[in-house]
Amino acid sequence: MTVLIARSLVAGYGPRLVLRxxxxxxxxxxxxxxxxxxxxxxxxxxxxxxxxxxxxxGEVTLDGIHVxxxxxxxxxxxxxxVPQVFDTLFPFSVREIVGLGRTARLxxxxxxxxxxxxxxxxxxxxxxxxxxxxxxxxSLSGGERQRAVLAxxxxxxxxxxxxxxxxxxxxxxxxxxxxxxxxxxxxxxxxIGVAVLHDLNLAALxxxxxxxxxxxxxxxxxxxxxxxxxxxxxxxxxxxTVLSVPGDPxxxxxxPR
Amino acid sequence: MTRTAPVFAILxxxxxxxxxxxxxxxxxxxxxxxxxxxxxxxxxxxxxxxxRDIRAPRVLAAALVGGSLAVAGxxxxxxxxxxxADPYVTGTSAGASLGAVAVIAVGGELSATVVPLAAFAGAMxxxxxxxxxxRLGGRTTVLTVLLAGIVLTAFTSALVTLLLVSSDRLALRLxxxxxxxxxxxxxxxxxxxxxxxxxxLLGAGLAFVLGRRIxxxxxxxxxxxxxGVDPERTTIAVIAAxxxxxxxxxxxxxxxxxVGLVVPHALRPIVGxxxxxxxxASFLAGASVLVLADLGARTALAPAEIPVGVITGLLGAPFFxxxxxxxxRREIA
Numbered sequence: 001m002t003v004l005i006a007r008s009l010v011a012g013y014g015p016r017l018v019l020r021x022x023x024x025x026x027x028x029x030x031x032x033x034x035x036x037x038x039x040x041x042x043x044x045x046x047x048x049x050x051x052x053x054x055x056x057x058g059e060v061t062l063d064g065i066h067v068x069x070x071x072x073x074x075x076x077x078x079x080x081x082v083p084q085v086f087d088t089l090f091p092f093s094v095r096e097i098v099g100l101g102r103t104a105r106l107x108x109x110x111x112x113x114x115x116x117x118x119x120x121x122x123x124x125x126x127x128x129x130x131x132x133x134x135x136x137x138x139s140l141s142g143g144e145r146q147r148a149v150l151a152x153x154x155x156x157x158x159x160x161x162x163x164x165x166x167x168x169x170x171x172x173x174x175x176x177x178x179x180x181x182x183x184x185x186x187x188x189x190x191x192i193g194v195a196v197l198h199d200l201n202l203a204a205l206x207x208x209x210x211x212x213x214x215x216x217x218x219x220x221x222x223x224x225x226x227x228x229x230x231x232x233x234x235x236x237x238x239x240x241t242v243l244s245v246p247g248d249p250x251x252x253x254x255x256p257r
Numbered sequence: 258m259t260r261t262a263p264v265f266a267i268l269x270x271x272x273x274x275x276x277x278x279x280x281x282x283x284x285x286x287x288x289x290x291x292x293x294x295x296x297x298x299x300x301x302x303x304x305x306x307x308x309r310d311i312r313a314p315r316v317l318a319a320a321l322v323g324g325s326l327a328v329a330g331x332x333x334x335x336x337x338x339x340x341x342a343d344p345y346v347t348g349t350s351a352g353a354s355l356g357a358v359a360v361i362a363v364g365g366e367l368s369a370t371v372v373p374l375a376a377f378a379g380a381m382x383x384x385x386x387x388x389x390x391x392r393l394g395g396r397t398t399v400l401t402v403l404l405a406g407i408v409l410t411a412f413t414s415a416l417v418t419l420l421l422v423s424s425d426r427l428a429l430r431l432x433x434x435x436x437x438x439x440x441x442x443x444x445x446x447x448x449x450x451x452x453x454x455x456x457x458l459l460g461a462g463l464a465f466v467l468g469r470r471i472x473x474x475x476x477x478x479x480x481x482x483x484x485g486v487d488p489e490r491t492t493i494a495v496i497a498a499x500x501x502x503x504x505x506x507x508x509x510x511x512x513x514x515x516v517g518l519v520v521p522h523a524l525r526p527i528v529g530x531x532x533x534x535x536x537x538a539s540f541l542a543g544a545s546v547l548v549l550a551d552l553g554a555r556t557a558l559a560p561a562e563i564p565v566g567v568i569t570g571l572l573g574a575p576f577f578x579x580x581x582x583x584x585x586r587r588e589i590a
Contacts, residue, residue, distance in 0.1 A: 076485030104485025
């Protein structure tokens, strides 16, 4: 049973601290949406959870082990990250990019095993990328490239999937599709899914919403409990209105006022 | 893999063919049968000296230089995610030449191992400096790498000039200095070739082994880390490999431009971007290209010789422009 925990986490870049005292416990089977205004610390929290930045105070532990003490390869076998930046000038094929997800499982001299190949094909299937598998990534649209990078992270077959604004370049159908696939992974394979999202309507599809502002967690709970009209007004200003969906008390919609 | 197999077959045949042509042609034309006899030790003494002592070492040196520069270019382009990087523009070659000139200034060229080692040390220091300079602003970008390379090249060139004017010894070693600075393949002793070959083998082997980790740098250092690659350690290993290769190349041939830039750049659309394949293809193609360029350098104005750096500059610059224009057209289309 995987548990990823941040305790009294204070972190940032050099002297500039972005996160102030964040406590968060992530358990398998849940998809968590991280929302908040620009500069709230969403990406910083994701980086700290991934062990990419060292906490100034507090700690991040994976099953009780400090993520900072694990090697990069050991960490990559447990935690996969979908990056925000995925531009390249080099003509890698989509299948080669997805194959990078297996890097941590290959020794310096080892060749990819059949199991590695199968994991890559599964990831390509999951993102519907088989028709594009031999295309050069530098010739794809932004959305197609974003799906290739998602498939790369899926091929890591990690227990934790951290996604930094994974829907920026996706059309509405693919945005919802991504959240559904995340929910499936969480439910069927016990994956911990955490996604930084800007669209509160997408966030409302998650199991749990964590609202960040000024480096602190404002609320944390199921969407209807976390995204209340007063929280949304406090954090995002009064330009938004939160509507309940008639006949479905677990759903909500956020619209511009 | 099967799609690119013919390309590798052609490259693998091109190298021995180029080496053969390089040994056969020159100021004194030789027949293939005489060359074969000379290599086996059963020819007349003059042909024997020309083939064994002059042409074969020089052609093999040219192959090592071309292969090294092309693989070093592959490494640096992959590391900096920048198809415009190579040992020359990143200042790595300039650092290597500073190392080489510095030991020549104290008489070190009399020993076969010292010049390549000094060139390696100079290359390593300057490549590490460029890496640190390029990251100063946070993320390494195409522009910061090139700017850092320009700054470093200017600085090391100034140091080389300072050494040249301040050392009496160097005035007496002008030939050795010109070899280092002008880009001409020269083998002063057979020991030098053996040392360089070992260094190149180490560097190219390291480059091949690191290939898959360099692939993981495609979206930057942070993503490399989340894929399980330690960015710092890998960067230092890649810089060490590129410096071994550049050091050997500069020790044998001085500053030869464009091979490291153009060869990987031209091969990438043909063999793909993955670095293991690109490393092998670049070595074979770079070696062949420089053997042929050196052949041109020896025969174009025979019996006078042009430094091979002049040939690679004259051919490489327009070729590189062509690649740039084609890439730009594709972006617009």
